[in-house]
Amino acid sequence: MNHKKKTRIFVIDTSAILSGKPINLDNSIIITTPSVSNELKPGGKDYQTLQFLMEKGLYINSPSKDSVDKIKTISNKTGDLDRLSDADIDILALALDINADDKKDAVVLTDDYSIQNVANVVNIKFESISQRGITKSFIWSRRCPGCGRNFKENLKICPICGSATKNIVLGKKNIGKGGRDDR
Numbered sequence: 136m137n138h139k140k141k142t143r144i145f146v147i148d149t150s151a152i153l154s155g156k157p158i159n160l161d162n163s164i165i166i167t168t169p170s171v172s173n174e175l176k177p178g179g180k181d182y183q184t185l186q187f188l189m190e191k192g193l194y195i196n197s198p199s200k201d202s203v204d205k206i207k208t209i210s211n212k213t214g215d216l217d218r219l220s221d222a223d224i225d226i227l228a229l230a231l232d233i234n235a236d237d238k239k240d241a242v243v244l245t246d247d248y249s250i251q252n253v254a255n256v257v258n259i260k261f262e263s264i265s266q267r268g269i270t271k272s273f274i275w276s277r278r279c280p281g282c283g284r285n286f287k288e289n290l291k292i293c294p295i296c297g298s299a300t301k302n303i304v305l306g307k308k309n310i311g312k313g314g315r316d317d318r
């Protein structure tokens with residue numbers, strides 16, 4: 136390395152996963168905390184989004200206790216503490232830990248205004264998901280593990296062989312540059 140370019144590390148919160156918008160992992164490092172993954176109910180669609188991201192290389196790390204305490208103290212001063220979940224606090228604390236390494240630059244991906252507000256106060260960079268110009272969303276389908284067929288319809292039981300089907304990500308689809316907003 137002959138220049139001082141820092142490695143950008145995206146820290147994603149629950150809202151980033153719930154948005155269902157694919158996060159491009161190909162050229163970036165993406166990380167979240169165990170508390171975020173614990174907020175998602177196993178078996179649900181959002182948990183499957185998390186599993187999909189983990190298969191693509193999402194890291195899960197816990198923040199240091201020092202950073203958690205620092206974030207709590209600061210968010211108490213800014214009046215955001217009541218609006219932050221433990222998972223939200225962990226996300227901010229993990230970003231602080233990453234920024235302590237001067238070769239790394241944390242960027243929190245979140246649509247949560249309290250997280251953005253505290254991030255601003257402690258000099259953590261953030262980007263909102265809805266303003267990131269993401270123009271693709273996941274295509275969900277149901278797959279039968281018994282006979283291997285895919286169904287577009289939301290069939291819980293395979294009509295061919297009678298096995299229970301599973302939600303799978305088939306791919307991504309364009310949602311248009313205008314940004315159709317489903318919220």
Ligand SMILES: [Zn+2]
Pocket residue numbers: 279280281282283284293294295296297298
């Ligand atoms: Zn089947």
